[in-house]
Amino acid sequence: MTAPPTVRAATREDRSAIAAIYNAALAERASTFETRPRTPEDIDAWLGKRHPVLVAEENGSVIAYASTSAYSPRECYAGIADFSIYVAPRARGRDVGRHLMEVLLKEAEAAGFHKLTSRVFATNVRSRALLGRLGFREVGVHEKHASLDGVWHDVVVVEKLLLANVR
Template identity: 45%
Template structure:
């Protein structure tokens, strides 16, 4: 299977919504509970055109996406991106996630970011292993970070410093 990674474009909004909605429904990766529409995802891509955002394509179909947004608005945090990544349920465990996350890091490096961070549900061992395989380290746990369907969820904090961009 050939995985092609490219920048996300507004026309990817429909597939990105489909994939993100799988993540919402699975209750393993996001506190979001409202499903997204293609138009919402298109708009997000347009509004964040300067941020790292990539899609994985197999046989002409988007099967995963990853993006980073500003971590915080204060100037001292400029250059830190908070990332999310989702892979279509039918394309997991075949290298899409690793290819996509490595491409996101490369895109962030090219755009001058010096660090990527994220929070992963503590029970999401697949995502935790993927981040570790891509050079991220676990730096702590937010206990009872949010409630989902009436239960508290702990989140593991991960980070990767992009040393090439440290000044």
């Protein structure tokens, strides 16, 4: 068993690695409806705000990232964050995602969020299993949520309460 990766806040220096990891997932067509590759400049908009963005690093190389973003622009939902997590193909199957998500949960709680939520392709059984082990609840299914390359996909809505911030 190898040591867990180092997890830390993402910086501007990580932008290219984050974009490359996302673009690898985009090419696989199994976890995002987006079709436009991301550039390092696209990642700039994610950094330095209330919403945590983390990277997992191994031997000085970024091998995964997790990001949070606003669930809704409405003020009443300010305590909820959407999240995404992507692991580089070379780092999958080694518990990198679990380590990264454990830190993301702590960082989101420290940032004052009371809930994390996301939508996961229904066919993405590995991600769904990981999130289940971390205490995420599958809320329901959005049927035919979006079309990707002419094929409709269902997504499973997941959520987890961050109890320290539920008052």
